[in-house]
Amino acid sequence: MFPIDQYHRASSVEHACSLLAEYPGRKLIAGGTDVLIRLREGKSGFSSLIDIHDLDELTWINHTADGTLQIGSGVTFTQLINYLKNDSLLPALVEGSSSIGGPQVRNMATLGGNICNGATSADSAAPLLAFNARITLKSQSGTREVPVEDFYAGPGKVHLEPDEIVTTFSINQEDHQNTGSHFYKYAMRKAMDIATIGCAAVCRIEENRIQSLRLAYTVAAPVPTRCHVLEEQVNGQPVSGKLIRDIAAMVLEELSPRNSWRASKDFREHIIRTLADRVVTEAIIRAGGQL
Incomplete structure (x- = not known):
């Protein structure tokens, strides 16, 4: 009991x-x-x-007239995975959602819960950041919307007022259409363990050049983090093996992994660089880039 x-x-x-x-x-x-x-x-x-389990207002997924993908905060990961797979949407979010626990956990765990607990290891966080997802919150005084990235206040903390509820996650069409994306979670026991490092990348390629790249990590800083400076530096660059090596070399400049009983700082730094290479490469290939 x-x-x-x-x-x-x-x-x-x-x-x-x-x-x-x-x-x-x-x-x-x-x-x-x-x-x-x-x-x-x-x-x-x-x-x-x-x-608030299974409230109709929180358990839906749809597209608005302008193509925005909206996901109710009470949607389970199994529901989310099935919806996105059916429409071949947002592979990185499918991969992040699929790495959460086992089937029994994914049948119950919700997208809202995974983000609202504020954990830097949340497997859905890096894909949501990389897709520029936004959160809608409701209280008795009204509604407000914030980027997922700005929702985190610190380790285990989020900017949620005492009477507020997260109701919806929104992703604009231009933030996922015609992109390639990938998420990878490094953990000792894969989905059945908390991530040592998680990494998501979303990119758009034109004429084999990076038109846009968004790169996000979990467990690489006190909160899930985007690599904004790196993203700006690689935009417009031709796709090449050298570009991938440069990204892997630069990525730690915006991150601050720590020592813990799960992994040392040095080991986390190694995984961060390795995942930059692996995840960005796969995202580029999925976007149609030629290495």
């Missing part, structure tokens, strides 16, 4: 926001794959819950 002190079932997003305002400090629970673990471990602050 889980030591739950108080439990409220929200009937809608609006109801959930009002419950959060009425009962400050309550935790939202959707898939429960993170919250219930913390509850079982006796972490403080997790014994009073507001259940």
Whole structure:
């Protein structure tokens, strides 16, 4: 049995926001794959819950008239993978989603939960950053939208007000159409372990030159991080083996991996460079580039 002190079932997003305002400090629970673990471990602050599992307002995926892909925060990773695979969309996000736990976890875990826990190791974070994803948040005072990149406030922390709920993730058509993308997670036990390093790249190629490259990492800094300076430096460059080597040499300039019991800083730096080579190469090839 889980030591739950108080439990409220929200009937809608609006109801959930009002419950959060009425009962400050309550935790939202959707898939429960993170919250219930913390509850079982006796972490403080997790014994009073507001259940938003399977709300219709949060469990949908569609395209708007302008081609924007919108994903409800309550969509499970299994649902997301199946939708994207059917339409051959966003391979990097499919790969990131597929690396989360085992099938049982992906059947329950939600995209919103994976991002809202603030973990720098979240496997969906690097692909979302690389696709310039945005988050819509709702509270009793209204709605606001922020880039996923700006949502992170620090290790295990996000910019989420006490009465706010993440409702939607949005990706503009121009940020994924006619691109090649790839995500790779390095972990000791693959999907069944927390990432040592995760890396996602999204690129667009024209006349075998980099028209745009977006490169993002997890567990390479206190929060999931884009390599903006590197991206600017390689735009317009011809595709070549030398370009890939240069990217791998430059990538650490914007990252700050640390020592931990999972891996040393030196080992993480080696993996970061290796993944820059591997992931960018595959993204270029998928975009039609010739190396």
